[in-house]
Amino acid sequence: MTVAAILKHKGYEVASVRPADTVEAVVQVLTARSIGAVVLLDAAGGLLGILSERDIVRALAANGAGALEMTAGQLMTRALKTATPRTTVGEAMTMMTEGRFRHLPVLENDTMVGLVSIGDVVRAKILQQEAEVDGLRAYVTGSG
């Protein structure tokens, strides 16, 4: 199973903000859409980075109320790791657990085509393993 299958089920829309948007604006986007992270895009639509709930909590701890006036560009995590639609679910899971991040941008020819979360990847992996277990059980039963 690949990232393309996850996006087909989840959809291709990704909540994005601009680097100059304030944290005050970003928390409105996260809350209105019930999501945990947004991507930052440049004027041409290129991916700059990711800003998550965790980044915001860290900024509050370091800067208090001043964090709300900081910009998304100041607090974002640069997206060093990205996937393509052909990345397998297992590869995506390894990237996220090894890199300790929870959101993986999906790019096709440098264009954002989606964002998968660790929850998305894990659900897909479990479905895949359940199917494999079912297949092997059927084989074992059939050959017994």
Next chain:
Amino acid sequence: MTVAAILKHKGYEVASVRPADTVEAVVQVLTARSIGAVVLLDAAGGLLGILSERDIVRALAANGAGALEMTAGQLMTRALKTATPRTTVGEAMTMMTEGRFRHLPVLENDTMVGLVSIGDVVRAKILQQEAEVDGLRAYVTGSG
């Protein structure tokens, strides 16, 4: 596999705050310990609820900088669902995906003995399924 096995690996320590602690104090605890949620305990050590990164971001969206002066007690989610050490990994995963929450308190005789996250549960489930697949593969190979 049960929740007890997860806690044995992860440890039994749970970061806790009191209901009167401010969000300003809670973000320091979350950041210092690199965690996503704390539990709220009463004076007798009884579980009152959970406060997560998401709850804090929602409060910022609703109240701006004023959220930092709010108390953990005001923003917590009452912990309606809890597990025991004997809860299976599959049961814990179903509770969390159906209830859409990411942290499950573990109680033994009304005393907190741990906190498992959706990440913990999912990693355990995957290990369990990989072991089952390996077992079935060995059986299929042995019987082929």
